[in-house]
Amino acid sequence: MEKQKVKAGIIGTGNIGTDILMKLQRSDVLECGIFAGRNPDSVGIRRARAMGVPVSTDSIRAIEENPQCCEIVFDATSASTHCIHAPILERLNKFTIDLTPAHVGRFCVPALNMEECLQESNVNMITCGGQAVIPIVQAITEIHPDTKYIEVVATIASRSAGPGTRDNIDEFTQTTRDALTEFTGIADTKAIIILNPAEPPITMHNTIYALIEHPDMDALCRKVREAEARIRSYVPGYKIVMEPVFENGRVTTSLQVTGLGDYLPKYSGNLDIINCAAIEIAENYARQKILGGGNG
Amino acid sequence: MAKLMLFDSTLRDGNHAVRHQIRKDQIEDYCLAMDGTGVYTIIVGHGNGLGASSLQVGFSRLTEHEMLETARKNLEKTKLGAYMIPGFGTIRDNLEPAIRDGVEVFTIGCHCTEADTTKQHIEFLRKKGKEVYGVLMMYHMASAEKLLEEARKMQSYGAMGVILMDSAGASTPELVQRSISTLYEGLQIHVGFHPHNNMGMAVANAYTAYLEGADIIDGTLRGFGAGAGNCQLENVAALFEKCRIKTGIDFYRMLDASETVMPELMGREMGQEPLSIVSGQAGVFSAFKIPVQKAAEEFQVDPRDIFYELGRRKVVAGQEDMIVEVAESLSRPAGGSGNINYQLESLL
Structure with missing residues (x-):
């Protein structure tokens, strides 16, 4: 049966x-x-x-x-x-x-x-950007509750942003930021959303910045990799492309999301996540x- | 022809050149010197506009509220303006506070192919009774037909004009001619041009734009701005008057402001130094210059290679996070895309 x-x-x-x-x-x-x-x-x-x-x-x-x-x-x-x-x-x-x-x-x-x-x-x-970055942001703030400020930049291919996303770009930006604050307890957060029209379309790309006074880079890298593995269990195309690095006084890490290609092509990792x-x-x-x- | 309107972005685009560190006393001095000189609006804020103070594009020294309030107090005749790119700022966090701070003219920008991301903000501001102009950034990346299609969307949302922004300073005179004339013929609203000077063409391109129907020229005193700088408004006033085009500018007062306020505000002369010429030719947003230099130093790579690689990847304004990633990949032994000869690539 x-x-x-x-x-x-x-x-x-x-x-x-x-x-x-x-x-x-x-x-x-x-x-x-x-x-x-x-x-x-x-x-x-x-x-x-x-x-x-x-x-x-x-x-x-x-x-x-x-x-x-x-x-x-x-x-x-x-x-x-x-x-x-x-x-x-x-x-x-x-x-x-x-x-x-x-x-x-x-x-x-x-x-x-x-x-x-x-x-x-x-x-x-939340938003596709929120789904992509919040687990990593949470991993960072778990290692460093002393994080002063968190910022995320989500770049998505224009062709994967349908009319709904475009009509809601304001709520998209605001809600992503509100969620960052809610999940980390850090009041000072920022979310930036960029649409890139390049052809062939770019894969969804996200960067996370954190201001941390004395970052424990080994612990951060380990924790971020763990979070990556957890998300990959339901989003197979999720990948850290730059492990946390400390440059210009900030911790920076980036990730990409490749879609499964169910409805829109694989660059639309934003839909997939x-x-x-x-x-x-x-x-x-x-x-x-x-x-x-x-x-x- | 419609009356020419000069938009003064000195205290906005100029902020790029000093890594968004313009001080309160500098805003006061500038506004006092320029109020009532005949520029249509003085636009104030972070280089990337409202909501942009960030690690991605740099923190500003002052908060938005401090900048706008200071300018407001020192402007009686000239309208206070602000710029915002949706995706950086939002209605709740930025536009509503800016209205409370007394901003009268808003310019709402987006990458040149993404006009529908400005709909909510243009409509919101029009409902609030504010003057709103749409801005299409990095316009060299789209065809004239595409630009018209996008500008018409902004017109339908209620924009009173559309300004093409040559964010990379990548314009040839023919490109200006083709793009502006297409907009002028296809729109019922004002058409504007915001030139950058990476190849030394800003004032000439502004003049070409005017001849093709643009009645808004957006520039800065001394060309103060990102990278090689902007279209110098003193030159525009001088040239246009000499060509018998009325600017309505109190020329001596503008020159006085240029002489008394600008040296202190700028800290250094603008000009086409080599890296800015490379960024213009590569078609990358002028404001990437300082972060590119920092990343080149940090990762010990050639900043020119970073620019050409960014150009190859067709990055748009706001994608400053790609700088670190590109620098980091170039710094690896078989870094980036192998042994690309960036200079040759860019010319092909």
């Missing part, structure tokens, strides 16, 4: 939503119950239809009218739209994974706070709260 799968709904049929859809095909606990957007001609809708996935162009209304279609919802619309969706999904009692920078629910980085997030009804995946993280939390929720937990 085929194993029972939990149904997940996806709202938003752009780059993020369509990539999630592709990734769900590989899941052994999740399947797509509804793929809903607003644009009947979107590439995502056409592709989903061809795959035999239930689609709708009624966006969230599709879930309101047929709440049985899913138990978990991925919201890949936009920050302002998610603010409208959040109370509706709460009322429908759906575990909601917000992939916009709306920050309605708790910030979620699976490598750091999975268990706490499973107790929530709405979790926010946020989507892999979202799937990770969704699968854990499905296993622990729905399939397992003694009531399944």
